[in-house]
Amino acid sequence: MFEPRIVCFFCKWCTYAGADLAGTSRKQYPPNGVVVRVNCSGRIDPQHVLWAFREGADAVLIGGCHPGDCHYQDGNYKTMRRISLLKRMLEDFGIEPERLRLEWISAAEGDKLVRVMDEFVDGIKKLGPLTLDERPLPKDRDFVSPHASGAKPGGSKSKKSGAKKTTRKKSAKAKR
């Protein structure tokens, strides 16, 4: 039987804590989600969602703080706008917009998380797997994952520190 692979981007202040609560309360929900913890739902770039689909996800679930509760004031309002645009874009790629879902789930709403996961997994099972033919999404050159091998975290910093060294040498010479 088809078991959907779902990438879940959860804000650490609310939905991630809600998932934690569901777990510690021993509530059962389908284990189809791979959770990616983010600082705010507003941190999720549409490219992250496209990347998840291109890499094999059948669906993407985004969880954020309720409107008005975002720790960064308006991060979730930005998410709301982005997601509605992204859904339209997915249609252009031939991907059903129902494969992308946005939910506001607070840290105290473990029950809601369970309900959403149950509903979402059932809905995606009915849609069936997302086949490769349906993924004419941006190629590697258009999007490089921050986790891709070869990425040099802080590469620009090392250049800066190099520049500092040069300046120090120069100033030392000037003193002499």
Ligand code: FES
């Ligand atoms: S901090 Fe949770 S959505 Fe912004």
